[in-house]
Every structure is written in structure tokens, then in C-alpha cells.
Amino acid sequence: xxxRTLPGRLTWQLGEVVTTQxxxxxxxxxxxxxxxxxGHQAGQHVDVRLTAADGYQAERSYSIASPPEEAPRVTLTVxxxxxxxxxxxxxxxxxxxxxxxxxxPIGGYFVWEAQMGGPLLLVAxxxxxxxxxxxxxxxxxxxxxxxxxxxxxxxxxxDIIYRDELxxxxxxxxxxxxxxxxxxxxxxxxxGYHRRIDPEMLREVAWSSDQRPLTFICGPTPFVETxxxxxxxxxxxxxxxxxxxxxxxGEARNLPL
Amino acid sequence: xxxxxxxxxFRSRRKPSDESGxxxxxxxLERGFPVLSAGPTPHTPLANWDFSIxxxxxxxxxxxxxxxxxxxxxxxxxxxxxxxxxxKFDTHWEGVxxxxxLAQVESSASYVIAFSDGGYSTNLPLDEVLxxxxxxxxxxxxxxxxxxxxxxxxxxxxxxxxxxxxxxxxGLRLVAEDEPGFWESLGYNNHGDPWKEERYQGD
Amino acid sequence: xxxxxxxxxxxxxxxxxGATAAYMHGMGTIVRCPVCxxxxxxxxxxxxxxxxxxxxxxxLEISVEA
Numbered sequence: 001x002x003x004r005t006l007p008g009r010l011t012w013q014l015g016e017v018v019t020t021q022x023x024x025x026x027x028x029x030x031x032x033x034x035x036x037x038x039g040h041q042a043g044q045h046v047d048v049r050l051t052a053a054d055g056y057q058a059e060r061s062y063s064i065a066s067p068p069e070e071a072p073r074v075t076l077t078v079x080x081x082x083x084x085x086x087x088x089x090x091x092x093x094x095x096x097x098x099x100x101x102x103x104x105p106i107g108g109y110f111v112w113e114a115q116m117g118g119p120l121l122l123v124a125x126x127x128x129x130x131x132x133x134x135x136x137x138x139x140x141x142x143x144x145x146x147x148x149x150x151x152x153x154x155x156x157x158x159d160i161i162y163r164d165e166l167x168x169x170x171x172x173x174x175x176x177x178x179x180x181x182x183x184x185x186x187x188x189x190x191x192g193y194h195r196r197i198d199p200e201m202l203r204e205v206a207w208s209s210d211q212r213p214l215t216f217i218c219g220p221t222p223f224v225e226t227x228x229x230x231x232x233x234x235x236x237x238x239x240x241x242x243x244x245x246x247x248x249x250g251e252a253r254n255l256p257l
Numbered sequence: 258x259x260x261x262x263x264x265x266x267f268r269s270r271r272k273p274s275d276e277s278g279x280x281x282x283x284x285x286l287e288r289g290f291p292v293l294s295a296g297p298t299p300h301t302p303l304a305n306w307d308f309s310i311x312x313x314x315x316x317x318x319x320x321x322x323x324x325x326x327x328x329x330x331x332x333x334x335x336x337x338x339x340x341x342x343x344x345k346f347d348t349h350w351e352g353v354x355x356x357x358x359l360a361q362v363e364s365s366a367s368y369v370i371a372f373s374d375g376g377y378s379t380n381l382p383l384d385e386v387l388x389x390x391x392x393x394x395x396x397x398x399x400x401x402x403x404x405x406x407x408x409x410x411x412x413x414x415x416x417x418x419x420x421x422x423x424x425x426x427x428g429l430r431l432v433a434e435d436e437p438g439f440w441e442s443l444g445y446n447n448h449g450d451p452w453k454e455e456r457y458q459g460d
Numbered sequence: 461x462x463x464x465x466x467x468x469x470x471x472x473x474x475x476x477x478g479a480t481a482a483y484m485h486g487m488g489t490i491v492r493c494p495v496c497x498x499x500x501x502x503x504x505x506x507x508x509x510x511x512x513x514x515x516x517x518x519x520l521e522i523s524v525e526a
Contacts, residue, residue: 052269444511
């Protein structure tokens with residue numbers, strides 16, 4: 001039998017862009033085929049590296065939006081930051097047929113597999129929904145029976161990433177509830193939450209602490225701090241709360257609570 | 258690593274100061290002077306300090322601090338490059354050239370092992386520390402070299418990655434056969450040329 | 461929970477790994493004995509490999525609670 005060396009997680013590989021799909025005005029999903037992809041778990045991320053003709057390089061981390069079941073297709077959902085160096089390229093310049101250098105998957109801490117069970121509590125702030133969406137897509141592919149609640153914070157209705165797909169998942173799977181809060185602007189007739197998350201909202205939306213949910217929180221650092229602290233105040237076990245914070249560069253950081 | 262690959266349509270943000278070609282591949286320009294330590298900082302009193310050349314030499318040689326300071330000194334301005342990717346341009350040092358020190362011994366050895374307080378060592382080919390390529394320096398930017406940066410004296414070999422410029426250096430051991438030092442025996446490149454990006458073994 | 465203890469070849473004392481002095485040098489991690497500063501463990505992570513030198517450890521004891 002021929003012995004081949006497979007590239008590891010820290011080896012840079014080339015993926016080819018096969019589709020690009022706007023999600024909101026500022027976010028776009030990019031699907032790549034990565035021939036030597038070794039598989040991943042929902043919640044993990046990749047490092048992406050851009051190289052200019054003179055050798056100048058820029059590197060950023062992005063959560064994987066697609067579930068493991070879709071490998072070797074890997075989808076990233078990228079939010080365009082106005083003063084960003086990499087996100088404007090990915091959301092505005094990159095096209096089908098282009099190659100993109102990436103390595104991964106990275107991150108063994110902020111992951112969920114269906115066999116880990118639940119109930120599952122997902123708390124998303126803006127583009128923090130991306131790794132949680134990978135978890136929801138994996139959940140659906142795995143039969144979708146784990147009791148799950150998603151609390152998703154967005155600036156406005158138009159800014160809800162994956163909005164239609166979330167509606168479909170709620171309709172087509174059992175035991176999934178999605179609650180939105182819109183923090184800056186609401187459409188006429190909106191009856192849902194219209195403020196930033198706080199302990200009161202979490203008390204109403206989250207599982208009770210004696211149900212001992214597995215909780216994943218992802219978003220900007222202040223959002224994550226507030227959500228995590230609120231849940232702990234409500235009696236949730238910090239050991240069952242996992243957080244991922246997006247820093248100013250958009251880089252994901254896995255930190256235990 | 259994808260050789261020769263570049264991202265179509267991605268514009269470089271390389272700054273003009275880099276365009277002189279002074280920055281080796283994979284490096285960035287650092288304004289500060291990072292301190293990297295593998296252990297507690299040694300504090301050797303000058304009265305106890307000496308520098309020795311030992312090993313495969315006709316006669317080992319030793320200089321006390323005062324004797325070291327009586328030797329011909331040079332002022333050196335060099336770019337330095339750390340394997341952790343930072344580089345500093347135009348760093349100013351003062352000290353004694355290894356040409357001056359090694360002229361005091363006779364040897365047929367091909368390699369030197371620089372050894373330091375605290376147990377650190379690094380290995381170099383003898384011909385890469387002669388001919389104006391290496392110094393033992395005790396002054397940085399006009400001031401006595403601080404302990405955290407390797408004082409009272411450190412080796413300076415600026416054409417190689419800065420881990421070869423051993424802090425708290427106390428001497429050189431001349432040997433016929435190369436012996437990998439502290440980092441070289443733990444996955445780092447035996448030679449360490451930043452222009453060839455010789456960071457790790459196998460590079 | 462896993463507990464790891466190292467016995468130092470320099471002074472013979474045994475310390476829990478968490479009580480040792482770990483120097484997070486940019487090039488690698490150096491773990492030293494808190495009593496005598498002997499280098500116990502050196503780790504470099506580079507090019508997809510870990511390089512591990514444990515010459516300073518006489519005995520490594522790892523206990524795993526069931």
C-alpha cells in the first residue's frame with residue numbers, strides 16, 4: 001500500500017472558490033473546495049492568508065460556517081470591516097475560480113458534536129452566529145433532535161445573517177427555537193426583543209440552570225462577557241459555558257470562561 | 258507552503274522603509290526591543306565576570322572585565338533579526354571583535370560553541386565569526402548593556418538569527434566537530450541565515 | 461483530572477508541573493525547577509512538530525483520577 005503524507009492542520013493549503021453568496025449587505029459566504037481537507041468539527045475556524053505579488057502577506061482567522069458533513073467543501077461567512085485589510089478583499093474582490101490559502105481546522109475547545117447531547121444553548125452577537133450556524137447545520141445533518149435554543153442579537157432585521165435558513169430550520173426540524181433581538185432598528189410591527197442582551201432576557205430565553213445546558217457564546221468581546229456573566233448569575237455552571245470572542249482584527253480567540 | 262502563490266487582486270501594504278530590501282523574508286520591523294528569556298536573568302558581578310576561550314586551543318585564554326576593556330574596541334551599527342519575526346534596523350553596539358579575541362589563540366578547530374551564564378549555548382562555524390562578522394559587546398545605544406538584554410556582555414553575530422547572539426556570554430569553546438546548542442538541538446536550524454529563512458531544522 | 465509531577469535531576473525535589481517556572485520564550489517553552497532552576501522540560505512547536513527535551517526530569521509521574 002502506498003504510504004502518503006497527508007498535510008496537517010498547520011500546513012497551508014489552497015482551496016478553490018466555487019460559490020460566493022451575499023448573506024446581508026455586509027456579509028458574504030464563500031464556499032471553497034479544499035482537496036486535502038482533513039475534516040473538521042462544528043465550531044472550529046481556519047486561518048486565511050493573502051499574499052500580494054511582492055510577497056507582502058496578511059493573515060486572519062475565520063470560523064467555518066459549513067458543517068463537517070459537507071467536507072471537502074468549506075464555507076466561510078465573512079463580515080466586511082470598513083478599515084479591514086482582509087475582509088474587503090474576501091467580500092468584494094475574491095471570485096469563483098480564485099484560489100485562497102488557508103490552514104486548519106483550528107480549535108479543539110469551542111466545538112459541538114451531536115453526540116455531546118444537550119440541551120444546547122447558542123448565544124450569538126452579530127457575525128458570532130457563524131460557528132454556531134455550523135453547529136446548527138451539523139445538528140440538522142445528524143438528525144436534528146437535540147433540544148436547542150438560539151438567541152441571536154443583530155443590529156436590524158436586514159442584518160440577521162442566515163435569517164431565511166434559520167426560519168427553515170425551525171420549521172423543518174423539531175426541538176429548535178430561535179429568538180432574535182434587534183438592537184438598533186426594528187421593522188414595523190416587530191414584537192420581539194429590541195435591546196442588547198441582558199440577564200433578564202437570558203432568564204426568559206435560556207434553559208433553566210437545572211437543565212444543565214451546553215452553552216456556546218460567540219461575538220464581540222463585550223457581548224460575550226455580558227452573556228456569560230449573566231448566565232453565571234442565573235446559576236449556570238461556568239464549566240458548561242464555552243465562549244469565543246472576536247477581537248478588533250476580527251480574529252477569533254478561544255478562551256475558557 | 259504554496260510556492261510562488263499569490264492572491265489575485267490583493268494589494269500590498271508594504272511600507273516604503275521595507276523597499277530598500279533590508280527586511281529578510283517573513284520579518285517585520287519592530288520599534289521596541291523585545292525581551293525573550295529562557296530562564297531567570299543572570300546577574301554576574303563584574304568582579305566575578307570573565308571571558309574565556311577554551312577547548313581545542315593551544316592555550317586557553319581568559320580575560321577579566323578590566324582586561325577585556327583594555328582590548329581594542331569597535332563601534333558597530335547593524336540590523337538584527339529575531340527568528341520570532343521581528344527585526345530592528347541600525348542598532349548600535351560597542352565591544353571587542355572576535356577577530357581580536359581569537360587572534361590570541363591557536364587552533365585547528367572548525368566550530369565554536371558560545372556558552373553563557375544560565376546554561377545557554379549556541380554553535381557557529383568558526384569562519385562565520387571571523388572577518389568582522391562577530392563581536393562580544395557590552396554597550397547598546399551608548400549605554401551599558403542591561404541584564405535583560407544580555408548584560409554585562411553578549412555575543413553579537415548580526416548576519417544570523419539573533420538567537421545565535423548569545424546573551425550573558427562567558428566564552429567560546431572551540432571544537433572540531435559541530436555540536437548543536439540550546440535551540441539547535443530542539444528543532445531550530447543549525448545555521449540560521451535569515452536571508453534564506455533558515456528558521457527550523459529542514460528549512 | 462490529570463496531575464503531573466516532575467522530579468528534578470538537579471536537586472531531586474518533586475514539583476507539580478503547575479508549580480514549576482515556565483518561561484514562555486517566543487521560540488519555545490522552558491520549564492525550570494522552582495528550587496534550583498535546572499531546566500526540566502523544553503518544548504518547541506515548529507513546522508507541524510513538537511520537539512520535547514526532558515533531560516532535566518528524572519521521573520515524570522502522571523496520575524489520572526477515574
